[in-house]
Amino acid sequence: xxxxxxxxxxxxxxxxxxxxxxxxxxxxxxxxxxxxxxxxxxxxxxxxxxxxxxxxxxxxxxxxxxxxxxxxxxxxxxxxxxxxxxxxxxxxxxxxxxxxxxxxxxxxxxxxxxxxxxxxxxxxxxxxxxxxxxxxxxxxxxxxxxxxxxxxxxxxxxxxxxxxxxxxxxxxxxxxxxxxxxxxxxxxxxxxxxxxxxxxxxxxxxxxxxx
Amino acid sequence: xxxxxxxxxxxxxxxxxxxxxxxxxxxxxxxxxxxxxxxxxxxxxxxxxxxxxxxxxxxxxxxxxxxxxxxxxxxxxxxxxxxxxxxxxxxxxxxxxxxxxxxxxxxxxxxxxxxxxxxxxxxxxxxxxxxxxxxxxxxxxxxxxxxxxxxxxxxxxxxxxxxxxxxxxxxxxxxxxxxxxxxxxxxxxxxxxxxxxxxxxxxxxxxxxxx
Numbered sequence: 001x002x003x004x005x006x007x008x009x010x011x012x013x014x015x016x017x018x019x020x021x022x023x024x025x026x027x028x029x030x031x032x033x034x035x036x037x038x039x040x041x042x043x044x045x046x047x048x049x050x051x052x053x054x055x056x057x058x059x060x061x062x063x064x065x066x067x068x069x070x071x072x073x074x075x076x077x078x079x080x081x082x083x084x085x086x087x088x089x090x091x092x093x094x095x096x097x098x099x100x101x102x103x104x105x106x107x108x109x110x111x112x113x114x115x116x117x118x119x120x121x122x123x124x125x126x127x128x129x130x131x132x133x134x135x136x137x138x139x140x141x142x143x144x145x146x147x148x149x150x151x152x153x154x155x156x157x158x159x160x161x162x163x164x165x166x167x168x169x170x171x172x173x174x175x176x177x178x179x180x181x182x183x184x185x186x187x188x189x190x191x192x193x194x195x196x197x198x199x200x201x202x203x204x205x206x207x208x209x210x211x
Numbered sequence: 212x213x214x215x216x217x218x219x220x221x222x223x224x225x226x227x228x229x230x231x232x233x234x235x236x237x238x239x240x241x242x243x244x245x246x247x248x249x250x251x252x253x254x255x256x257x258x259x260x261x262x263x264x265x266x267x268x269x270x271x272x273x274x275x276x277x278x279x280x281x282x283x284x285x286x287x288x289x290x291x292x293x294x295x296x297x298x299x300x301x302x303x304x305x306x307x308x309x310x311x312x313x314x315x316x317x318x319x320x321x322x323x324x325x326x327x328x329x330x331x332x333x334x335x336x337x338x339x340x341x342x343x344x345x346x347x348x349x350x351x352x353x354x355x356x357x358x359x360x361x362x363x364x365x366x367x368x369x370x371x372x373x374x375x376x377x378x379x380x381x382x383x384x385x386x387x388x389x390x391x392x393x394x395x396x397x398x399x400x401x402x403x404x405x406x407x408x409x410x411x412x413x414x415x416x417x418x419x420x421x422x
Contacts (some may be wrong), residue, residue: 043254045300046282071257073285078306089256095289 004066004105005035006126006161006181007209008202011070012056013040015189022052025194026059032198038085038107038183040070053079068107073099083107085128088115097123107161111144116152116160124158128183131164132174136186138164153178168197168204175208215277215316216246217337217372217392218420219413222281223267224251226400233263236405237270243409249296249394251281264290279318284310294318296339299326308334318372322355327363327371335369339394342375343385347397349375364389379408379415386419 016025026037037060039053053069057079060067066082069075073096076084083105086096093108100106108124110116116127129152131143143164152160162174163183171182184201188194227236237248248271250264264280268290271278277293280286284307287295294316297307304319311317319335321327327338340363342354354375363371373385374394382393395412399405 046297046302047300050302050306072283074283074302074306074310077310078302086257089258091257091261091285091289095261095285099285099288 004125004159006159007035007205008033008198009036009038009161009163009181009183010034010188010198011038011040011183011185012052013042013185013189014044014052016194020194022055023059026056028193028195029188029198030060030063030065032195033202034065034198035181036066036068038068038070039081040085040185046072046075049075050079053081057081066105068105076100076104083125085109093119093122093124109163110152113148113151113155116156116158120156120158126159126161126180127152127156128161128163129174129179130162130166130183132162133165133170135163135165149174149177149179168201171201171204172208175205176211181205215336215370217370218246218416219244219409220247220249220372220374220392220394221245221399221409222249222251222394222396223263224253224396224400225255225263227405231405233266234270237267239404239406240399240409241271241274241276243406244413245276245409246392247277247279249279249281250292251296251396257283257286260286261290264292268292277316279316287311287315294336296320304330304333304335320374321363324359324362324366327367327369331367331369337370337372337391338363338367339372339374340385340390341373341377341394343373344376344381346374346376360385360388360390379412382412382415383419386416392416 010029041049057067068083068085069081070085071090073084084100085107087109096106105125107126108119110119110127119127131141134143159180161181161183162179166182167187191197221240252260268278279294279296280292281296282301284295295311296318298320307317316336318337319330321330321338330338342352345354370391372392372394373390377393378398402408
């Protein structure tokens, strides 16, 4: 998708927390500088996911920020989302692309160079690579090898979004390795001032990109 | 969908049990008289569901028995299934129909006359009504009112599939109330001879329909 800015992808789940509504949280992270949002509700019903995505889209669309739904292509289509992100346990990329059509963003997780190459061949628009660091969201998943992002960078032309355990203190690592952006979940979860945190993350990303 | 026979819908999940492969179980219940199959894997990944549905379709399609996937329209489409069944927590019927297209079977759960009427208006091909009796699969869900099936029968023209706690001993109740068929899960789960059980169920359904 030409022009999609993946610098700061914020993943939204049920635990956005601290008395903020979904709409308030969405508005705040966008005003802080989020460039892309992903709705990821694990173990939620389709109806719950659709309702949540609809709330997020209601805020994000008028502000021009794309919203991607995790895993479910059918929910993404029903919500009128901008795209879908499929992990390795989700539908194959080739099917996500076929069902989503050519206009929708299709992101794919890739845990190896081969998976990244395949995702590109199958029609993905970007790859998510991680966990870069040990993540509180998935504590039992081993981080990727430290040279995986550079290796994928050499192999494919698609944008790379680094994910997993990324904070303001370590985001320069994947960015300097060639990632185009980072995905954030834990660093913003239950955070009192998501707008400010997003804004500091955004600033650090820009700094890291400059070198 | 003209001509779909919903007399004996067998719901397949992971616990089909007793050393039978998915293919063996599928083959046996079809030879016993199952007229329709539903793949329902709760909390499964899309990939697992797709793989499971593909195995079931590999057996059922050459035998002319339709396979419906529970909840996920995207998986149903990717698997090339004959249809999708949406419950009240799943995508709205109108969206299931829009995504599935006109040729696919769309079934919808309905727990009230109003829901059944709405499902028909929104493009469903049949309604699933239940739980008719307390079901071991959903022990905390109260059974429907004893007059719900007759009430729905009077209101809509779609076929009705009765579901929930149905066994060979009680299936005559919903059938005589006007249900076109029954859906079975627990009565076949972990059963040593699913083909024989299916065949006895089928015989009882025919008997109940006759009088």
